[in-house]
Amino acid sequence: MKRFSQWVLVTSVPKVRRRSRVTPPWWFTLPALLLFAFVVLVPSARGVYYAFTDWDGLDPELAFVGLRNFTDMLNDGDALQAVWHTLLIAVAITVIQNGIGLLLALGVNSTIKTRNFLRVLLFAPAVVTPIVTAYLWRNLLGPDGAVNAVLGPWGRDWLGDPDLALWMVVLVVVWQFAGYSMVIFLAGLQSIPREIYEAAAIDGTGPVRRFWSIVRPLLAPAITINLMLSIIGGIKLFDQVYALTGGGPGHATDTISTLIYKDAFTLGEFGYSIALAVVLTVIVAIVSAGQFAVLSRNERAAS
Amino acid sequence: MTIMKKSIPVGLAAVLLTAACSSGTNANSDSGGDNKTLTLASVDQGSIEDVVKAFEAANPGVKVNFTTSGADQYQAQIRTQLSSGTAPDVMTVWPGNGNPGATYVLAKPGYLLDLSDQPWAAKLPDSFKSVAQYDGKTYNALFGLNGIGAVYNDDALAKSGLKAPTTWSQLLTFCRDAAAKGTPAYALGIQDNWVTQLVLYGLAATVVFGQDRDFNTKLAGGQATFAGSAWTQAMAKYQDMSKAGCFQENPLGTSYEASQTLAATGRTLGIVQGNWIISLLKGKNPSGKFTMTALPATDDPATFLMPAAAGAGYGVNAKAKNKELALEFITFVMSPAGMKLFNEKQGSLPTLPDAGTTVDPGLTELTTFVRENRTVPFMDQLWPNAKVQQTMLSGLQEVFSNQATADAVLKDMDAEYKKGE
Amino acid sequence: MNRYTKRTFVLEMVMIAVGIVFAFPVYVLVNLAIRPPSDTSSPIVPTTSPTFGNFTGAWREAGLGGALINSVLVTTVSVLIVLAVSALAAYPLARSTAHWSRGTFLLIMLGLILPFQLASLPLYQTVRDLGLLGSVWSLVLFYAGLQVPFTTFLYVGFLRALPRDFEEAASIDGASPLATFRHIVLPMLKPVTVTALVLNAVAVWNDFFTPLLYLSGSDQQTVPVAVAGFVGQFVSDWNLIFAALLISIVPVLAVYLALQRSIINGFAGGLKG
Numbered sequence: 001m002k003r004f005s006q007w008v009l010v011t012s013v014p015k016v017r018r019r020s021r022v023t024p025p026w027w028f029t030l031p032a033l034l035l036f037a038f039v040v041l042v043p044s045a046r047g048v049y050y051a052f053t054d055w056d057g058l059d060p061e062l063a064f065v066g067l068r069n070f071t072d073m074l075n076d077g078d079a080l081q082a083v084w085h086t087l088l089i090a091v092a093i094t095v096i097q098n099g100i101g102l103l104l105a106l107g108v109n110s111t112i113k114t115r116n117f118l119r120v121l122l123f124a125p126a127v128v129t130p131i132v133t134a135y136l137w138r139n140l141l142g143p144d145g146a147v148n149a150v151l152g153p154w155g156r157d158w159l160g161d162p163d164l165a166l167w168m169v170v171l172v173v174v175w176q177f178a179g180y181s182m183v184i185f186l187a188g189l190q191s192i193p194r195e196i197y198e199a200a201a202i203d204g205t206g207p208v209r210r211f212w213s214i215v216r217p218l219l220a221p222a223i224t225i226n227l228m229l230s231i232i233g234g235i236k237l238f239d240q241v242y243a244l245t246g247g248g249p250g251h252a253t254d255t256i257s258t259l260i261y262k263d264a265f266t267l268g269e270f271g272y273s274i275a276l277a278v279v280l281t282v283i284v285a286i287v288s289a290g291q292f293a294v295l296s297r298n299e300r301a302a303s
Numbered sequence: 304m305t306i307m308k309k310s311i312p313v314g315l316a317a318v319l320l321t322a323a324c325s326s327g328t329n330a331n332s333d334s335g336g337d338n339k340t341l342t343l344a345s346v347d348q349g350s351i352e353d354v355v356k357a358f359e360a361a362n363p364g365v366k367v368n369f370t371t372s373g374a375d376q377y378q379a380q381i382r383t384q385l386s387s388g389t390a391p392d393v394m395t396v397w398p399g400n401g402n403p404g405a406t407y408v409l410a411k412p413g414y415l416l417d418l419s420d421q422p423w424a425a426k427l428p429d430s431f432k433s434v435a436q437y438d439g440k441t442y443n444a445l446f447g448l449n450g451i452g453a454v455y456n457d458d459a460l461a462k463s464g465l466k467a468p469t470t471w472s473q474l475l476t477f478c479r480d481a482a483a484k485g486t487p488a489y490a491l492g493i494q495d496n497w498v499t500q501l502v503l504y505g506l507a508a509t510v511v512f513g514q515d516r517d518f519n520t521k522l523a524g525g526q527a528t529f530a531g532s533a534w535t536q537a538m539a540k541y542q543d544m545s546k547a548g549c550f551q552e553n554p555l556g557t558s559y560e561a562s563q564t565l566a567a568t569g570r571t572l573g574i575v576q577g578n579w580i581i582s583l584l585k586g587k588n589p590s591g592k593f594t595m596t597a598l599p600a601t602d603d604p605a606t607f608l609m610p611a612a613a614g615a616g617y618g619v620n621a622k623a624k625n626k627e628l629a630l631e632f633i634t635f636v637m638s639p640a641g642m643k644l645f646n647e648k649q650g651s652l653p654t655l656p657d658a659g660t661t662v663d664p665g666l667t668e669l670t671t672f673v674r675e676n677r678t679v680p681f682m683d684q685l686w687p688n689a690k691v692q693q694t695m696l697s698g699l700q701e702v703f704s705n706q707a708t709a710d711a712v713l714k715d716m717d718a719e720y721k722k723g724e
Numbered sequence: 725m726n727r728y729t730k731r732t733f734v735l736e737m738v739m740i741a742v743g744i745v746f747a748f749p750v751y752v753l754v755n756l757a758i759r760p761p762s763d764t765s766s767p768i769v770p771t772t773s774p775t776f777g778n779f780t781g782a783w784r785e786a787g788l789g790g791a792l793i794n795s796v797l798v799t800t801v802s803v804l805i806v807l808a809v810s811a812l813a814a815y816p817l818a819r820s821t822a823h824w825s826r827g828t829f830l831l832i833m834l835g836l837i838l839p840f841q842l843a844s845l846p847l848y849q850t851v852r853d854l855g856l857l858g859s860v861w862s863l864v865l866f867y868a869g870l871q872v873p874f875t876t877f878l879y880v881g882f883l884r885a886l887p888r889d890f891e892e893a894a895s896i897d898g899a900s901p902l903a904t905f906r907h908i909v910l911p912m913l914k915p916v917t918v919t920a921l922v923l924n925a926v927a928v929w930n931d932f933f934t935p936l937l938y939l940s941g942s943d944q945q946t947v948p949v950a951v952a953g954f955v956g957q958f959v960s961d962w963n964l965i966f967a968a969l970l971i972s973i974v975p976v977l978a979v980y981l982a983l984q985r986s987i988i989n990g991f992a993g994g995l996k997g
Contacts, residue, residue: 024816024901029828032813032872035805039869040835043843043850050845061412104742111728112736118743120984125746127980127987129930129948132969135955136753139962142561143553146752146767160494160555162704175746180991187992236839239932243952248496249555250701260841265379267689268403270845277841284837372953383845383937387852 051275056268069275078251079259079276086255086283089170090234097174098226101181106211108182109189119186123179130176134243137172141244162252165245169253172240177233181226188222189215228291235284256280341628342391343369344384346377346615350648357644358635365628378404385414388622392629396443396618398434399684400724401692409618410437416619416626418442423637423655431613431654434684443616444633446642447651449577450595450611450669450678451505454584457592459486459569467573467594470602471540475547481572482548490571491550492562499699500692502544502575504682505598507537508608512679513601519685522720529713529720538709540600542702555703563587581665582650594665597672609669611678614651690719757966778967782954786968791950792975794860795929798946802867803924806875809868810920811913814879815905819888829880835873840934848937862938863946867928875920882916883909922990929976947972 051069055062073079104122108115125133140146141158148155158168192215200210216223238257241247247254247262254262256276264273345351348371355367370391372380377395381404384390396415400407409415417440418424424441435443455467463484468474481488493499511518511533521527544550551557551571566574567587574580581593597607617636619629635641642653646660652673653660662670672678683692698712752767758774783789817829847866848857856862890912894904932948939945945953951972955965980987 023820023822024905026816026820026824028816028901028905029813032809032876033828033832035809035865035869036832036835036872038850039847039866040838040843040873041831043845043847044838046846047842047844104739107735107739107742110735111732112739113728114736114740114743118739119988120981121743122746123988123991124977124980126991127926127976128973129932129951129976131930131932131948131952132972133749135951135965136749136969139756139966140749140752140767141556142558143556144561144767146748149766149768150748157553157556160553160557160704162701162706175749179746183988183992187989246496248494248697248700249704250697250706252701252704252706257839257841262693264841264845265382266403266693268382268408274842274845277839280839281837281842284839288837383848387849387857389852389857 047274048278050271051278053271055271062271065271069272070279072272073275073279078254079256081251082254082256082259083279083283085166085253086235086237086257086280089166089173089237089255090231092167092170093173093177093234093237094227094230096170097178097230098181098223100174100178101226102185104178104182105185105189109186119183123183125176126180126183128176130239131243133176134172134240137168137175138244141168159245160249162249165249165253169237169241169244172244173234173237177230181230184226184229185219185222188219192218224291224294231287231291232284235280235287256283338625338628339365341365341367341393341625341632343367343632344377344381344391344394345369345371345617346374346395347371347645347649348373350645353648354636354641354645357641358632361635362631367632374404378402385409385620390414390620390622392620392623392625393617393632394620395615397615398431398443398445398613399680400688401683401686402689404615406435406443406618407437410440410442414621415442416621416623416629418444418619418630418633421630421633421637423634426655428654430678430680434613434680435616443618444637445613445616445654446636447614447616447646447649448611448654448673449579449614449651450609450666450672451501451508451575451577451598451681452595452609452669453489453505453573453575453598454566454578454580454593454595454665455573456566456569456571456584456588457594459572462569463572465572467596468599469596469604471599472602474549474599475543478544478547478549486569487551487571488549488573489544489551490557490562490565490574491554492557492559492565493554493700493703494557494561495559496696496700498559498562498576499696499703500683501577502598503537503541503695503699504610505575506540506600507534507682508610508679509597509600509606510537510540513606513608516679519682523685523687528717530710530717534713535710537600538702538713541699542709545703555700567591578652578663578666578669579650581663592665594668596668607672607677609672609678610681611669611673612680612684613654614649686720687723688719690722691716694719753966753970756963757970759963761961761963778963779971782964782968782971785964786950786954786971787945788947788950788968788971791945791947794944795947798860798863798867798935799925799928802864802871802928803921805864805868806871806924807917807920810872810875811879811910811917812905813872814876814883815909817876818880818883819891829876832873832876835870836877840870844934844937851938856938858939858944860939860944860946863935866934866938867924867931871924871927875924878916878920878923879913882913886912918986919990922987 050062052064052066053062054065054068108119108122112118138159142148143155143157143160147158156164159165196214196218197210200214205213236257237255238261241253241255241258242261245253247258256279260273260276260280263269263276343351343355347354351369351371355369359365359367368391381390381394395404396409397405399405402408406415419441421441421444423444424435427435427441427445431445431448432441435441435445453467460467463481463486465477465480465484468477478488489502491498491502514533515521518527518532522529551565557565562574563580563583564587565571566580567584569588574584575598578595581595584591584593597604597609599607601607617633619626619633623629636645637655639655639659642655643660645651646653650663650666652662652666652670683695686692694715695712698707698715701707702709702712755771756767757778758776759771760773760775760777763771763773813832817825817832851857851862851865854862856865890908891904894908895901899907930948931946932952935946935949936952939949951968954968
């Protein structure tokens, strides 16, 4: 759920007005810190150590191999392809999910009678277990599945065609989380005072222009949040790919996460697999840092 | 419902949907060395249950705590558990090498108990000894034998008016005729990538090993490679079959499960699979009759060989809490009664001659081939690492989706092979 | 703005069509779940002779009863722990500007970018050494730690935007820091707590791989693991599988429908600040 997070930055401008006489004691952080160190920090550090070894997950004997796991990666076509797929999926999900989410939000932020019903309906997939939705779609997209039954002669081998399979992964994620983007956009739209719309309407501004020049700037926080959530979530995507295609056909849908899993558990290359996890961490860190920079700039601009 | 894919020593081979499905109780910790409670982890869903029941009945007061899971999940778990010291007393172990749960891989770091002094160990036929042993010692109680061939739905075949082919030329004609009648010859479910290898093995048995029984030795010695060898012809024939319309549409979107349905219900005339498929097909079509034959790969039936090899067996944890009880269980599995029970449930053939197993009548041809020594082991069982097979499996998917050429896949396999263990 | 015009009607129709497209997979899910296995007609044709046999079969075979209890237990306990420790930690982290406070905050935030793959194997060995493998308490421990960064982040962001006047008044009155936290700070945190509760509960409930790893080889399962195991075992019977998927979804959807307003607001929460 890390992906749902960074938005708080939007509201987290430190407002230190005056120095407090009494600060809460440091030991308040201790329980959280201990749990965090035990579950995340220490094991991750040990994990990083394994990235420089040839550990196979089984043999108690392991050798320090320096940077070999990382240099191997540069010659591993599967790994390079997986990095490409990971970025492609992340970008595609970000663009499509938020585009659809925004249109849905505009749709249900109107005076249509079914708006409340549709809000509840469209958001519902977001609370369902991803592995369950992926199994469902695996059946729907099969050669004899419901999608082909609807499309008739236009049916395709959705998951078996390497040119389509990656987009099916994107489709399933978008289906599940477009409603989530919608909800965030909706909250943004509803925070825009009605008078602003009405003033614009009186001005005779057309709806498209009204959206672009008035609504869009005011939606900036919602846009930032949505972009961050979907791009980080897209980079780390695992459950859906695992259940939908297993990375296939061939390696057509392998992402860094599925490759980490396969290299560790199928091939027993734990050292190499954890080295891939380190690369994943670095990618997430770079993207997060980039977003943080953009965010801070926006906040400065806003204040 | 048994998923028998584990009968093939496939590494992960991606049955995407498998995961732990435990049908027993807690397999680790608390069971002390009381010689009353045995812990067991198995991939033999659908057959181990009955074997455990029979074992418990034969040993009053003994309780077996067992878990079953799919092959890929099992391999992930057993590794972690062995290295962490939480593995069960008895566990599924694959023959030979080439996957993370295989005999060589687990015996080398000393995780398995030496079973050489067990009475059955000396009786195993040589072809099984080579894959049950590591460094001259026996570690794996191999109880069942499986083969790969073309399995026909007899009713569908009769209805089509076609005859099962017995030569390569007939096979291509058969495929074209069957496709023209709207019921393709063979179901192919290669969305699950372990299935991709079956047709290739069926062809390679005759094409590669028919010419040169010692091909694997030469491969290991560096005198041969995949690329440029008869493997190229086997690959080409696989593609010829595809071009002749031997398989139904969209094989890459068709799962192992869906391919069974096609063959069982007569929407294809048959399927190229292992012998275990027969009991699965009968599960889907109880009134159906299914017959297995060698997959024709040349025009001279006398040269046909079938891929046949030991399926997964059982090994004992070197640090078993209940060694005595574990050995008793192994003894039971390898006894005529245990072996009969296991193999009849799995539809496999016994590895020891005196088991008295009733073999499915559809498997007569396989039995004959085994008796006449016209079989070759599954090709991967003596490959040095799991990556060779994984490269082949995903490579074949890429060949089928025009992402790679057969030659490129064979070259990649050579590259992985040369990396050794 | 508020009139229902012809244009609104067109929009209404378009949105309903979109809703139907979104709901289509659920229709197929239900349609196949109530269909007897012998019925092999197209998946989109309404089932003519519906049966509940799949549900009883799936419930029995998948062990969903025990899995539901485990999931509820793990989710409830771990979310309560993580909310408690994170809120407590957020208080000094939001209020103090000392170096240790900033450093600690950054350290915890590091957890937001570390992928779980990095830690999962070393942690497995530790959990084993504690004798917690195969126990749902290993999951409680895991989530209690894993969700700390995110939850702390929520609380710190929220707290920084709150005035500190009440706390200072209380401390001038001689209240201990702990008492101030319990009686002054905690009640003010209610809105963000709802958000944190919803997001953490959904994350913990839906997680698949951790329980798979830590509970493997035991009879303890959570709902996603039970479902995945069931799919693996009954791979050939989609009617049964769909029934199991549906059973696993129903409790979540029931909670969602009952608390839809809080949940949707929880997800969107941060925007309203």
